[in-house]
Amino acid sequence: MPVEDASPTPPATQETVLWSGHSSQWVHFWWYLFCVLLAIAxxxxxxxxxxxxxxxxLIxxxxxxxxWWMTRTTKYELTSQRLRKTSGILNRTLDELELYRVKDYSVEMPLLMRIFGLGNIRLVTSDATTPVVDIPAIKDAMEVRELLRTAVQAERDRKRVRELDVDGPGGAIP
Incomplete structure (x- = not known):
């Protein structure tokens, strides 16, 4: 007689891509300006x-x-379950972050980036290998942050995971 498992398992859902993009070349404005000055010299x-x-x-x-190539080959992909970062010119690296591990997110929009409609997203996570994830100089950063927030909450609900803060004020455990 088959025995049924009494532990609740989250329903399997199809992973869908919510957003995909890469950093703008404006993030390296000062580097490119230095190259122009070096060429003039x-x-x-x-x-x-x-x-x-x-x-x-030539230098x-x-x-x-x-x-330019390094920035162009770094790609970010937000799915309904994780955030993927693929980078590298000759050697490719894939780094994945499960969305239920995201603890906090913030958007920074400096003046120069805001002029071009760009912003930086910073994620604070409970992941051991990547405690902080930065997504620099992306278009429509506020919309991407809202997509990320919604996906994080949905993934936490699907996995039945909650973030527990055990630190006291100032980060110290009482």
């Missing part, structure tokens, strides 16, 4: 070295391309 130096320092233009160009 190499071009000016070419006037005094009979064109020899034009080879120096800021490679620095620019490397940073």
């Amino acid at each position: 190499a071009a000016v130096g070419a006037l005094f070295t009979a064109g020899l320092s034009l080879v120096g233009l 800021p160009l490679l620095m620019w391309i490397g940073r």
